[in-house]
Amino acid sequence: MSGHSHARTVKHKKEASAAQRSKAFSKISREIAIAVKEGGADPAINSKLRGAIETARSFNMPTENIERAIAKAAGGAETGDLQEILLEAYGPGGIALLIKGITDNKNRMLGEIKQILAQHQGKMVEGGAVRWMFDQKGAITLDPKGANKEELELKAIEAGAQDLYWREDSWLDVFTLPQELEQVKAKLETQGLVPEAASLDWVPKEHIEVPEETKAAAEKLFSALDEHDDVQDIYSNISA
Incomplete structure (x- = not known):
């Protein structure tokens, strides 16, 4: 999987049953809670919370669920000893x-x-x-959707990619320095490339x-x- 989480791959989430989605929502709520505990409830100044919210949205987690998770965490109800x-x-x-x-x-x-x-x-x-055996890197997943591979690679490099990895499912993993994840993601989006996923991952050397x-x-x-x-x-x- 080239460093991306085996637990929650993009394809898995799109094929998930109701029970699997419910479990995913519960885990994402914990991610939100720990992010709020560490950096506060304002995603504008809490990059970890921003990432958790983006993960939630990529799983089609309802907005009200996201807002409820943030509110509970901000009130201390969900953080506790997490x-x-x-x-x-x-x-x-x-x-x-x-x-x-x-x-x-x-x-x-x-x-x-x-x-x-x-x-x-x-x-x-x-x-x-x-x-x-691993390095922590920013990891962005792109679905080529029929695009020319060389052109896609060039756009990723121009956006600031540190490394590229083509997966067996024909999707492209774009790796960045941890601190440059959001910057590279934003540059890709300005080029019309909307990532399927973006997170800080542990990537094998x-x-x-x-x-x-x-x-x-x-x-x-x-x-x-x-x-x-x-x-x-x-x-x-x-x-x-």
């Missing part, structure tokens, strides 16, 4: 994993994630054992090729992790 954590692990075939979570009970989440990993040929590792059976086992692990209420995003170094 904290954002990044777990490191190995999965099937020794693939490297970063698991981002938002939880109000870190110890409980750690225990439950360890159990899920153990059931799917994986194991949690100490902090730093895996993270060095190197992708690894694995057998199909390992990919299948990894997908089962990703699905199991995604079912956990506290898991927000999952990143791996599997080649797309």
Whole structure:
């Protein structure tokens, strides 16, 4: 997946059932809550909240749901003991994993994630054992919609892209420096290119090729992790 979250890919969201969408809305509400807790309720001065709102809109989350989530968080009703954590692990075939979570009970989440990993040929590792294999970057996904690939690449480079990655689904991932994500996204939009998704992602420094059976086992692990209420995003170094 070239660094984008396995838990909430763009195609998955468009095919999601009502139950899946409800779970996605709940997770996005937590993203909004943690963003408000860290930087306040005004998206004009809180870039993290702006990003969470854009994510919500990309999932077609109703505006009233977004506003309600912000209001609850601003009043302290939703934040409580919420904290954002990044777990490191190995999965099937020794693939490297970063698991981002938002939880109000870190110890409980750690225990439950360890159990899920153990059931799917994986194991949690100490902090730093895996993270060095990834860089945090701005990640923007574009649907070419039949556009000339070279022209699209040129526009992305002119907008300030640091790196480009064509996925197997023919969509283009545009990577930026973390602090330049919004700037590059805005420049793309002025060129008529509306991103399907834009976020800060953990991108592997190197992708690894694995057998199909390992990919299948990894997908089962990703699905199991995604079912956990506290898991927000999952990143791996599997080649797309």
